[in-house]
Amino acid sequence: MKIYRNTLVGLLATAALATAAAAQECEVTLRSSDTHPDGYPTVEGVRAMAAEVKEKTEGRICIEVFPASQLGEEKDAIEQTQFGVIDMVRASFGTFNDIVPETQLFSLPYLFRNQDHMYKVMDGPIGDELAAGFAEKDLIALAYYDGGARSFYNSQKPIDSIDDLSGMKFRVMQNDVFVDMMSALGADATPMPYGEVYSSIQSGVIDGAENNYPSYDSSGHAEVAKYYTLDQHLMVPEVVAVSKLSWEKLSPEDQQIMREAARNSAVIQRQLWADQEKASEENVVADGAEIIKEIDKTPFIEAMAPVYEKYVTTPEAQDLVKRIQETQ
Template sequence: MTTTTLAGLLLSAALVTGASAQNCELTLRSSDTHPDGYPTVEGVKAMAEEVKEKTDGRICIEVFPSAQLGEEKDTIEQTQFGVIDMVRASFGTFNDIVPDTQLFSLPYLFRSEQHMHKVMDGPIGDELGEAFAEKDLVALAYYDGGARSFYNSQKPIQSIEDLQGMKFRVMQNDVFVDMMDALGANATPMPYGEVYSAIQTGVIDGAENNYPSYDSSGHAEVAKYFTLDQHLMVPELVAMSKMTWDKLSPEDQEIVLTAAQNSAVLERKLWAEQEEASRAKVEEAGAEIIADIDKQPFIDAMAPVYEKYVTTPEAQDLVQRIRDTE
């Protein structure tokens, strides 16, 4: 390629980019740590398309996946200060900012993913939104991050008795360690990247995660028994900087909010499809899925965990309201 041709191509690209930028009166930057194509990323992209269409191209949202703008904790702080306009992050990362989000990491809090959606789309989700607003974050939509379940290399886990004495990798999190203690198993915190070899060599018996992670990590190759107990479902949040939100007209705020909530419907659908595809893949590879279990004994065993972490009347009331949601 000649220098002249290359220069011409670069000039053309610059003109196209410039024209595109001129069409957008306001361009918002949105961060996600997940890779391109992941349900949460595709959800925000769909939101961006709807916003651009309904504002006749005035407002554009540029999505930066794969932690291009930083890890979740850093990008949340940048969003609070208006350096970044939007962020998608797990509730777990908001624990130090909005303390009530800690309660959503309690084991067996949600009966199912449908139960979680009803809680987050109802009055409880609205109240949490007010708590986020006090921290300069506007809660736009609650996404689904899947349900974590146990898998191991030794035997099918069909009851709480089957867990006794088994060694499971968990995240370095006190709630997780206490959960395993309450179930009669041994918690072994370790980096995620070490889990495969640790199961393979017998250092641990298993771990816990959702179907897509169980599949993509290769853990299904060394831990063939997957028990669908769904002990943890942590919501995810798409939030906007209050500084950015306040710059929008009431009409544009309504467009952004509606588009975000519509995107949550899509994201949940994409997540369910990804879970189903991963389940089919691991089953085809020989994994045994244990789905027909009585979860009540697992739930009952969490009493000391809840006693330890749900200590105020306000927290106790919130947990009860979540459980009472039909």
């Protein structure tokens, strides 16, 4: 036992020395927060950025990623990043709604035609304009990640057209936009906690819900709601942002390295997300789910006119939505 204890102490001491030596190699260590678990596409995306930054700065700048809310939930992590307590954060646009008002528009249903459309918008001039809004709040937006697309699934029948939604009851998040979206589509919205969805579909309290492929798969909802319609009514981007205080400590050359690495990491993250979606689709299909892909989205989009009229009220917001929709 004594020999084992001495060996263990020796191993721990060696590991501690190795960690200290690695830290000494980095002139700057940036701490990055993520709420998702280890191995999740956003976590691995920032790690890819970290690897490129470390290589291009010859080890001078290191980015240490803390997954699984180790540095706090998204709202807290954002606030800490604004104050420079944390150096970086990866978070959903939805969490920034009270900080950067323009991000509210990205929770509008059917704002993006598909994922390629979202990428073109976020990687173009509109993404640059949004970055300026983040900068006003002491956050430097470096890259936009893919947060997935939410679609409808139910236990009753395939949804091939907007008429199929009439009278059906769907669980949605407690959000006025979502409730109004369901009403515009002719369905009934039933806000409820996520943990109650499975039993509520199983018992017939609701007909279905809406979420992305991985959530549909991992939650087990595919077991009780076999029909998944790929309408992609909601795509909310995510952002990788650096504290302005941490950013201004970097040289212009290092800032450029960070920007390039972040943009490259977005490409990697999006592919990782696509791979995860594909794996989840294969899982649910193998378990008997029916995927409805070939639908005409036009009637769904046109039905959103009263929703947009209610929530897109200022000339600036109307112009931004118009430019997003016109991006090719």
